[in-house]
Amino acid sequence: MGIGEALRLLRIYNDMKSVQLSENLGISQSYISEIEQGKKIPSMEIINKYASYFHTTPSAILLMAEGLEKNPKSFKAKISSKLVSLLQELESNNAE
Numbered sequence: 648m649g650i651g652e653a654l655r656l657l658r659i660y661n662d663m664k665s666v667q668l669s670e671n672l673g674i675s676q677s678y679i680s681e682i683e684q685g686k687k688i689p690s691m692e693i694i695n696k697y698a699s700y701f702h703t704t705p706s707a708i709l710l711m712a713e714g715l716e717k718n719p720k721s722f723k724a725k726i727s728s729k730l731v732s733l734l735q736e737l738e739s740n741n742a743e
Contacts, residue, residue: 656738
């Protein structure tokens with residue numbers, strides 16, 4: 648998990664297919680898929696593109712990614728973990 652899952656959840660939360668996002672960001676759909684599956688690590692340029700497109704900040708995306716990591720000791724990690732749980736719950740509700 649981590650940054651790829653955070654970017655996937657951001658895309659899903661905004662009800663967007665990967666093909667739409669690839670067209671809007673100017674990157675290939677296969678690259679988006681590799682990032683979301685954790686096969687590739689996105690550059691800060693890609694994170695900035697996501698942030699700009701979804702009207703958020705790179706730091707918010709990174710905070711969400713931190714919540715997906717397996718070391719939830721800090722207060723910040725606990726908050727980001729709750730945010731991730733909320734987004735996953737929304738994803739589940741939208742799938743039903």
